[in-house]
Amino acid sequence: MSGAGAFLVPKHRLEALADGVFAIAMTILVLEVKVPELQDHRSAQELLAHLRHLVPTLLAYLFSFLFLGLFWVWHHRLASKLSQLDVPLLGLNLVFLALVSFFPFAAGVLGRYPTNPATLMVYLPTIGLILLTQWGTLELAVARGRVEATAPPAEVLAARKRNLRACGIFFLAAIPSALRVGLAPTVATLLLGIAFLIALKRAR
Amino acid sequence: MSGAGAFLVPKHRLEALADGVFAIAMTILVLEVKVPELQDHRSAQELLAHLRHLVPTLLAYLFSFLFLGLFWVWHHRLASKLSQLDVPLLGLNLVFLALVSFFPFAAGVLGRYPTNPATLMVYLPTIGLILLTQWGTLELAVARGRVEATAPPAEVLAARKRNLRACGIFFLAAIPSALRVGLAPTVATLLLGIAFLIALKRAR
Amino acid sequence: MSGAGAFLVPKHRLEALADGVFAIAMTILVLEVKVPELQDHRSAQELLAHLRHLVPTLLAYLFSFLFLGLFWVWHHRLASKLSQLDVPLLGLNLVFLALVSFFPFAAGVLGRYPTNPATLMVYLPTIGLILLTQWGTLELAVARGRVEATAPPAEVLAARKRNLRACGIFFLAAIPSALRVGLAPTVATLLLGIAFLIALKRAR
Amino acid sequence: MSGAGAFLVPKHRLEALADGVFAIAMTILVLEVKVPELQDHRSAQELLAHLRHLVPTLLAYLFSFLFLGLFWVWHHRLASKLSQLDVPLLGLNLVFLALVSFFPFAAGVLGRYPTNPATLMVYLPTIGLILLTQWGTLELAVARGRVEATAPPAEVLAARKRNLRACGIFFLAAIPSALRVGLAPTVATLLLGIAFLIALKRAR
Numbered sequence: 001m002s003g004a005g006a007f008l009v010p011k012h013r014l015e016a017l018a019d020g021v022f023a024i025a026m027t028i029l030v031l032e033v034k035v036p037e038l039q040d041h042r043s044a045q046e047l048l049a050h051l052r053h054l055v056p057t058l059l060a061y062l063f064s065f066l067f068l069g070l071f072w073v074w075h076h077r078l079a080s081k082l083s084q085l086d087v088p089l090l091g092l093n094l095v096f097l098a099l100v101s102f103f104p105f106a107a108g109v110l111g112r113y114p115t116n117p118a119t120l121m122v123y124l125p126t127i128g129l130i131l132l133t134q135w136g137t138l139e140l141a142v143a144r145g146r147v148e149a150t151a152p153p154a155e156v157l158a159a160r161k162r163n164l165r166a167c168g169i170f171f172l173a174a175i176p177s178a179l180r181v182g183l184a185p186t187v188a189t190l191l192l193g194i195a196f197l198i199a200l201k202r203a204r
Numbered sequence: 205m206s207g208a209g210a211f212l213v214p215k216h217r218l219e220a221l222a223d224g225v226f227a228i229a230m231t232i233l234v235l236e237v238k239v240p241e242l243q244d245h246r247s248a249q250e251l252l253a254h255l256r257h258l259v260p261t262l263l264a265y266l267f268s269f270l271f272l273g274l275f276w277v278w279h280h281r282l283a284s285k286l287s288q289l290d291v292p293l294l295g296l297n298l299v300f301l302a303l304v305s306f307f308p309f310a311a312g313v314l315g316r317y318p319t320n321p322a323t324l325m326v327y328l329p330t331i332g333l334i335l336l337t338q339w340g341t342l343e344l345a346v347a348r349g350r351v352e353a354t355a356p357p358a359e360v361l362a363a364r365k366r367n368l369r370a371c372g373i374f375f376l377a378a379i380p381s382a383l384r385v386g387l388a389p390t391v392a393t394l395l396l397g398i399a400f401l402i403a404l405k406r407a408r
Numbered sequence: 409m410s411g412a413g414a415f416l417v418p419k420h421r422l423e424a425l426a427d428g429v430f431a432i433a434m435t436i437l438v439l440e441v442k443v444p445e446l447q448d449h450r451s452a453q454e455l456l457a458h459l460r461h462l463v464p465t466l467l468a469y470l471f472s473f474l475f476l477g478l479f480w481v482w483h484h485r486l487a488s489k490l491s492q493l494d495v496p497l498l499g500l501n502l503v504f505l506a507l508v509s510f511f512p513f514a515a516g517v518l519g520r521y522p523t524n525p526a527t528l529m530v531y532l533p534t535i536g537l538i539l540l541t542q543w544g545t546l547e548l549a550v551a552r553g554r555v556e557a558t559a560p561p562a563e564v565l566a567a568r569k570r571n572l573r574a575c576g577i578f579f580l581a582a583i584p585s586a587l588r589v590g591l592a593p594t595v596a597t598l599l600l601g602i603a604f605l606i607a608l609k610r611a612r
Numbered sequence: 613m614s615g616a617g618a619f620l621v622p623k624h625r626l627e628a629l630a631d632g633v634f635a636i637a638m639t640i641l642v643l644e645v646k647v648p649e650l651q652d653h654r655s656a657q658e659l660l661a662h663l664r665h666l667v668p669t670l671l672a673y674l675f676s677f678l679f680l681g682l683f684w685v686w687h688h689r690l691a692s693k694l695s696q697l698d699v700p701l702l703g704l705n706l707v708f709l710a711l712v713s714f715f716p717f718a719a720g721v722l723g724r725y726p727t728n729p730a731t732l733m734v735y736l737p738t739i740g741l742i743l744l745t746q747w748g749t750l751e752l753a754v755a756r757g758r759v760e761a762t763a764p765p766a767e768v769l770a771a772r773k774r775n776l777r778a779c780g781i782f783f784l785a786a787i788p789s790a791l792r793v794g795l796a797p798t799v800a801t802l803l804l805g806i807a808f809l810i811a812l813k814r815a816r
């Protein structure tokens with residue numbers, strides 16, 4: 001399956017797969033919201049009490065749905081900057097899609113145990129990895145000359161800076177959660193955040 | 205991730221995501237119809253008795269499927285009036301899609317407890333919110349100048365009037381159900397219905 | 409939501425929704441094939457014994473998958489004959505898609521209770537209704553003048569005859585199963601089969 | 613439903629269905645990763661212990677996701693060589709898609725019982741059959757003259773050789789696993805591997 005010469009996948013194929021994966025991941029989120037089991041099928045009071053218990057899950061659902069929507073917009077914005085996808089870019093984007101379809105699991109843990117401090121150790125790293133693959137996609141495309149020829153350099157630079165800023169802010173904001181886990185993750189998160197902000201300063 | 209200058213998403217990307225979300229929401233409806241557990245695997249009588257019990261669930265399934273189909277047609281009809289999507293229009297449409305993929309849960313509650321008066325407090329507000337996001341999308345597009353240049357003004361006005369009429373009729377029709385919940389929701393529903401009918405009168 | 413003037417949905421939109429519904433219905437089939445629960449997680453013998461029990465379910469899965477594939481091909485072949493979809497054609501096609509996404513349930517009942525005579529009373533009517541909506545779509549398109557202008561009349565006639573033959577053969581072949589249910593369904597099935605064969609004779 | 617004259621399905625329709633099936637199969641993989649049940653909903657320690665147990669399942673998930681991604685790339689690469697699909701090519705591709713949507717089940721068995729030697733008897737034959745349908749598609753297209761006219765013969769030959777090499781290597785690599793099952797499967801696997809390598813030598 002190793003390519004002879006440069007093997008390139010047209011961008012619109014990946015976008016069709018990504019649209020499918022996002023649509024399904026968004027819709028699967030709601031599968032975690034289970035129809036409650038009632039003792040008395042006709043009791044409005046019992047059903048309402050169950051629904052009241054579902055409110056945090058519903059909010060986690062809406063929140064995660066909008067998060068996925070944000071990633072979807074970001075992904076298409078990035079893809080509009082690329083020309084074609086070679087094997088490393090494709091690999092990175094498949095990891096990105098794997099993380100996107102893993103997101104409903106992370107959202108399910110958060111929706112089920114909102115008060116458990118360990119849930120953030122699933123949710124936040126998932127978001128962090130999604131951010132990293134998105135940042136990496138554009139950097140890799142620039143390094144490998146796979147940027148769309150019609151995209152103005154100033155716009156590509158602005159997109160790279162947006163990515164660096166988003167990653168930097170996210171990792172610094174994740175420090176309070178990392179502190180609860182231990183010293184090593186905290187230091188790693190801090191260093192990642194600083195590294196992105198330094199890269200942001202230097203990007204041109 | 206905040207855009208420099210106006211950030212616009214091409215309409216066909218949202219339509220691809222919407223087609224995916226609708227197709228999945230429609231197909232997930234049927235997951236609520238469970239294969240019955242039989243004591244005697246070969247007993248036709250037992251299976252038929254179980255299937256007879258499933259009839260209300262099946263009707264709720266078909267009904268909800270057609271409802272989603274109606275929303276899908278309506279959504280595409282609306283989208284044909286828009287040119288491109290800016291951030292507020294995109295946000296509103298993501299909320300719309302979140303409600304669409306929440307619909308199978310509401311349909312599941314209705315299919316499982318058809319005789320429970322509280323089920324309508326899940327089903328009707330979901331439909332109401334879907335109607336509101338659709339109405340809001342067109343109004344927002346008109347207000348922000350995102351209406352397709354080729355769409356004749358008379359057609360856009362007719363579409364807006366259809367939305368206002370649909371919302372007005374829906375909220376007035378929901379009053380008997382609101383009465384069962386309490387005074388405050390009844391008054392809110394009544395006021396919403398009247399407001400839409402007044403807006404319909406004044407629309408031009 | 410009632411249209412002013414003729415409201416038409418472009419065909420490619422319905423095809424996108426249909427592709428989504430078919431892809432999901434096909435993939436959901438396999439959700440009925442459950443990972444077996446083992447007492448001893450490392451026992452190859454126990455896992456193989458469970459897998460051997462799954463063989464009928466797997467065959468039902470493959471069979472139903474190919475059936476859906478056949479309907480998918482047939483649907484696209486039919487759609488290629490249509491120009492645009494008005495409200496009655498759209499409604500009929502939404503019922504068709506509702507039946508397609510109901511198919512995994514029917515396949516699940518067949519895969520779970522292959523020896524139960526009542527399973528055919530779920531599976532066969534589902535297929536029969538799918539055939540009827542497909543036949544009806546083309547007849548309705550002919551009657552309402554929604555046939556693609558570039559489609560040669562001889563080809564449209566051949567397609568209509570294929571539909572009539574398929575329906576006629578299916579209903580006659582379903583008589584032995586109908587006999588097990590009772591006299592009324594048997595007579596209805598017989599009359600339907602004969603009606604389609606007479607229509608086939610007269611079609612021109 | 614038997615065609616009058618050659619019945620051909622345009623390639624882009626199959627690609628749309630394939631994109632849908634792949635997107636769903638990839639996303640369904642994660643449904644096997646269940647949100648753990650906690651005794652104490654607020655205990656971080658308990659949640660972390662459960663998550664640690666999920667690590668092999670998560671790795672199996674990522675591994676299977678990337679495998680499906682690889683098949684997706686391969687499928688599109690193959691499809692780019694075809695012109696249109698006649699009935700045998702369509703049938704073979706539906707079997708291919710049936711295997712792809714069966715893949716989450718095989719991945720689920722592997723993720724649940726990674727130490728059970730019999731899991732490979734589900735996982736490896738599934739991959740083997742996927743490879744065989746892909747190899748068969750191109751060979752059939754060549755034999756039936758359904759190769760894209762614009763595809764250079766040297767590229768088609770290179771693609772066929774890649775398929776033969778992939779099949780040959782896979783079957784030889786599967787021999788150690790076949791040995792655990794019995795003599796007959798081992799001999800069959802060995803012969804298949806040798807046959808593909810001989811075909812590779814002779815292909816021109």
